[in-house]
Amino acid sequence: MFHPVVPVSVDAMTTSNGKVVLVTGASSGIGRATALRLAREGHQLVVGARREDRLAELAATAPGVDVRRLDVTDREDVAAFVDGAVADHGRVDVLVNNAGVMPLSRLDSLHVDEWDRMIDVNVRGLLHGIAAALPHFQRQGGGHFVTVASIGAHQVVPTSAVYSGTKYAAWAITEGLRQECDPSIRVTTVSPGVVESELADTITEAGAQEAMRTYRANTIPPDSIAAAISYAISQPPEVDVNELIIRPARQR
Numbered sequence: 054m055f056h057p058v059v060p061v062s063v064d065a066m067t068t069s070n071g072k073v074v075l076v077t078g079a080s081s082g083i084g085r086a087t088a089l090r091l092a093r094e095g096h097q098l099v100v101g102a103r104r105e106d107r108l109a110e111l112a113a114t115a116p117g118v119d120v121r122r123l124d125v126t127d128r129e130d131v132a133a134f135v136d137g138a139v140a141d142h143g144r145v146d147v148l149v150n151n152a153g154v155m156p157l158s159r160l161d162s163l164h165v166d167e168w169d170r171m172i173d174v175n176v177r178g179l180l181h182g183i184a185a186a187l188p189h190f191q192r193q194g195g196g197h198f199v200t201v202a203s204i205g206a207h208q209v210v211p212t213s214a215v216y217s218g219t220k221y222a223a224w225a226i227t228e229g230l231r232q233e234c235d236p237s238i239r240v241t242t243v244s245p246g247v248v249e250s251e252l253a254d255t256i257t258e259a260g261a262q263e264a265m266r267t268y269r270a271n272t273i274p275p276d277s278i279a280a281a282i283s284y285a286i287s288q289p290p291e292v293d294v295n296e297l298i299i300r301p302a303r304q305r
């Protein structure tokens with residue numbers, strides 16, 4: 054998808070009162086929209102993904118956003134992403150674990166490589182983010198984890214068994230994190246319904262592609278999810294927004 058280059062105003066990029074916010078999977082869709090919205094709101098964004106051409110376009114659109122190549126399936130890469138942000142900006146206030154893939158298929162199609170990829174990105178990637186940021190949050194005496202899960206963390210439909218499995222796991226890991234953490238560390242799970250993005254492009258199975266065309270007929274823009282993330286991270290320190298489900302009004 055082509056994204057026109059619309060520079061964000063320098064005034065809007067002021068970071069004097071902003072948080073240092075890290076976003077994984079920011080090269081398209083929800084991650085990109087989150088980076089743009091939070092940068093406009095005055096936060097300092099450090100964002101990553103694998104497609105460097107998309108990251109360069111994002112940096113041109115919002116010059117204050119710090120973009121880095123990142124593969125969340127690589128634990129050392131995620132640690133370097135978080136440690137690098139702390140080295141450059143002195144701290145990390147929010148980590149938005151957003152990167153995800155959704156190659157839906159029936160189990161009897163045995164697309165086992167795609168199952169592995171979903172587990173690697175959607176579950177291991179999340180855990181790598183937690184492992185990288187938690188020590189910094191504990192040392193700083195505060196921080197905020199935001200997990201982008203899915204409506205698939207709350208329901209299973211044919212072809213979504215593995216994807217939903219990864220998102221139920223993301224939900225459970227994030228809830229466990231909330232229970233274990235000191236109250237200075239806040240934890241939010243955001244579960245989107247059908248959002249306009251490139252997510253369905255990863256589906257290779259013809260039947261699942263066809264079913265998704267119907268299922269994804271009504272979408273909301275990715276900025277709807279960015280707005281929810283903005284809401285969660287802008288609450289006062291004693292308020293912990295734990296769970297938000299945002300879906301199109303027309304989605305049943």
Ligand SMILES: NC(=O)c1ccc[n+]([C@@H]2O[C@H](COP(=O)([O-])OP(=O)(O)OC[C@H]3O[C@@H](n4cnc5c(N)ncnc54)[C@H](OP(=O)(O)O)[C@@H]3O)[C@@H](O)[C@H]2O)c1
Nearest residue numbers: 078080081082083103104124125152153203248250251252
């Ligand atoms: N759109 C929806 O309807 C919807 C609904 C519920 C939940 N979600 C969730 O929202 C999140 C964002 O998805 P989206 O809808 O915005 O889809 P998208 O446009 O396809 O964005 C997915 C992002 O994840 C990144 N990514 C994938 N594999 C990665 C890896 N190994 N390392 C780093 N980044 C990786 C992609 O960047 P690169 O390919 O450049 O690495 C891309 O920036 C996902 O967790 C998804 O499950 C979306």
